[in-house]
Amino acid sequence: MNREDFPMLSNDIIYFDNGATTLKPKCVVDKMNQYYFNHTSNIHRGDYDAAIQTNILYDNVRNIIADFVHADADCCIYTSGATMSLNMVVFGYMKKHLKAGDVVLLNKAEHASNILPWIRLQEEIGIDIQYVPLNDDYSLTLDNIKKCVTDRTKVISLAHVTNVIGDVRDVQSIGKFCHENHILFNVDGAQSVPHMMVDFKESYMDFLSFSGHKMCGPTGIGVLIGRKELLEEMDPLFYGGGMNSFFEEDSSYELKDIPVRFEAGTPPIAEVIGLGEAIRYLTNIGMENIHQHEIELKKYLLKRLDEIPNIIIYNKDSKSGILAFNLDNVFAQDSSVYLNHYHIAVRAGNHCAKMLKDEIHIKNTVRVSMYFYNDFSDIDRLIDALRNSEDVFKIVL
Amino acid sequence: MDDNLRREIILDNYQEPFHKGLIDDNSYCKVNTNSESCIDNLDFIMKISNGIIEDIRFDGEACAISTSASSILIRKLIGMRIDDAKDLLKNYKNMINEKDYDEDVLGELNVYNEISKQPNRKNCALLPNVAIEKLLGEMENGK
Numbered sequence: 001m002n003r004e005d006f007p008m009l010s011n012d013i014i015y016f017d018n019g020a021t022t023l024k025p026k027c028v029v030d031k032m033n034q035y036y037f038n039h040t041s042n043i044h045r046g047d048y049d050a051a052i053q054t055n056i057l058y059d060n061v062r063n064i065i066a067d068f069v070h071a072d073a074d075c076c077i078y079t080s081g082a083t084m085s086l087n088m089v090v091f092g093y094m095k096k097h098l099k100a101g102d103v104v105l106l107n108k109a110e111h112a113s114n115i116l117p118w119i120r121l122q123e124e125i126g127i128d129i130q131y132v133p134l135n136d137d138y139s140l141t142l143d144n145i146k147k148c149v150t151d152r153t154k155v156i157s158l159a160h161v162t163n164v165i166g167d168v169r170d171v172q173s174i175g176k177f178c179h180e181n182h183i184l185f186n187v188d189g190a191q192s193v194p195h196m197m198v199d200f201k202e203s204y205m206d207f208l209s210f211s212g213h214k215m216c217g218p219t220g221i222g223v224l225i226g227r228k229e230l231l232e233e234m235d236p237l238f239y240g241g242g243m244n245s246f247f248e249e250d251s252s253y254e255l256k257d258i259p260v261r262f263e264a265g266t267p268p269i270a271e272v273i274g275l276g277e278a279i280r281y282l283t284n285i286g287m288e289n290i291h292q293h294e295i296e297l298k299k300y301l302l303k304r305l306d307e308i309p310n311i312i313i314y315n316k317d318s319k320s321g322i323l324a325f326n327l328d329n330v331f332a333q334d335s336s337v338y339l340n341h342y343h344i345a346v347r348a349g350n351h352c353a354k355m356l357k358d359e360i361h362i363k364n365t366v367r368v369s370m371y372f373y374n375d376f377s378d379i380d381r382l383i384d385a386l387r388n389s390e391d392v393f394k395i396v397l
Numbered sequence: 398m399d400d401n402l403r404r405e406i407i408l409d410n411y412q413e414p415f416h417k418g419l420i421d422d423n424s425y426c427k428v429n430t431n432s433e434s435c436i437d438n439l440d441f442i443m444k445i446s447n448g449i450i451e452d453i454r455f456d457g458e459a460c461a462i463s464t465s466a467s468s469i470l471i472r473k474l475i476g477m478r479i480d481d482a483k484d485l486l487k488n489y490k491n492m493i494n495e496k497d498y499d500e501d502v503l504g505e506l507n508v509y510n511e512i513s514k515q516p517n518r519k520n521c522a523l524l525p526n527v528a529i530e531k532l533l534g535e536m537e538n539g540k
């Protein structure tokens with residue numbers, strides 16, 4: 001779908017690395033260029049036309065985000081990306097509200113940014129991190145979560161969609177369970193918000209983090225959404241201009257209200273505007289259409305992969321556009337170098353999910369991650385390349 | 398160098414690497430290389446006596462380039478005096494980084510003389526180099 005909107009696709013490449021970052025449609029870059037070429041100015045406090053125009057665009061993106069994931073606009077905080085958002089939750093909120101011995105439930109399929117901050121918090125204040133076991137297909141179920149919950153469980157933190165296995169967690173049931181049991185529900189939406197409808201309120205989320213660059217937007221911009229009562233109790237990690245009401249010689253000061261309290265300094269203005277345009281663009285295509293298209297792509301990919309004998313697939317069953325595999329006796333990086341020869345961009349490695357090796361018993365995989373602009377002919381090209389894969393070493397060496 | 402020969406040497410050393418597999422012996426010094434830019438993860442151990450490299454072994458998960466380079470480099474280094482080893486490592490590094498080097502001391506390592514055409518693989522080729530330099534450094538500091 002919509003391939004013509006992406007200038008990079010005219011370069012004869014098959015782009016299958018959407019889990020890392022997505023391509024940018026022309027409209028997003030144009031919108032940012034307009035800011036740079038026609039109305040560059042800082043936000044807030046400007047009384048000239050360009051500044052007024054910038055302000056309106058910048059502020060309105062909060063409404064666009066809020067509509068997109070069903071949250072309140074004043075609870076949408078601009079960050080630099082999902083990583084920063086997750087760190088703000090852990091060090092701005094959890095550090096203040098958790099105490100030694102409180103249990104945080106994670107699982108081994110999570111991205112580094114939803115594990116390392118918690119490990120650091122464990123060092124700092126002695127929280128107890130526990131890992132909910134995954135099923136045989138590496139998915140995570142509410143049943144398994146329930147088995148781990150005790151009255152010490154204070155937080156469940158998980159990716160809505162994981163970035164290697166691509167399984168979609170049932171956030172609605174998990175969220176409802178958390179809500180009923182007074183457990184905080186922290187959701188990493190980096191791989192879900194770009195690909196499907198996400199409903200912050202209906203899923204009883206307490207916090208939701210995601211990145212602009214994985215959803216057709218620019219790099220350097222992300223979002224943290226929190227429930228208002230929680231954000232009111234969260235500490236900013238950065239202090240400076242734009243977030244204070246006053247400060248005095250006697251060291252008294254007052255901070256502004258949420259969300260700007262969490263946005264010290266000049267924000268990434270062009271990126272915020274670009275993200276707004278990206279969301280508008282995705283909404284026009286329709287998130288349900290995007291999700292369905294990716295599921296069709298994966299079905300077709302799996303069907304065609306039947307033709308490749310020497311392949312190990314780790315996530316046949318997951319309902320997203322992500323496929324993790326290895327060729328028999330070929331190191332993942334050699335496979336990705338090989339595919340690059342055919343102008344096919346995939347990613348090899350542990351994809352920042354370094355604990356997943358304990359579950360799948362292999363450290364590195366090749367990941368194909370698809371988006372709405374991929375089509376069946378992309379998959380055909382991949383299959384053709386894989387079919388010749390006895391030649392891997394002829395090509396990579 | 399002929400491409401087929403190049404490929405054959407690399408592939409032989411990838412599929413049947415020399416001295417792959419560690420041994421448990423505390424007269425060896427150990428390092429791990431887990432470089433950021435590439436996903437190879439290899440352990441190296443080395444034993445030196447009387448200023449001569451007596452043994453080097455390695456193990457782990459890695460691509461064809463870093464595995465084969467480890468194999469070839471180790472085979473060359475065993476039995477060398479430390480100064481000669483450093484000289485070899487320096488020449489090898491210079492070759493990978495497209496600087497002046499002495500082709501004659503490198504022998505089979507010359508199979509990597511075109512790796513700089515693939516910038517993303519330079520780190521793979523340099524991985525054993527980094528590890529062994531680190532080991533030599535640690536051993537000298539330990540003295």
Ligand SMILES: Cc1ncc(COP(=O)(O)O)c(C=O)c1O
Pocket residue numbers: 019020080081082083084111113114159161162163188190191211352
């Ligand atoms: C599941 C998941 N969470 C978090 C992140 C971090 O996103 P960013 O690097 O944009 O901060 C990623 C990115 O790969 C991811 O896949």
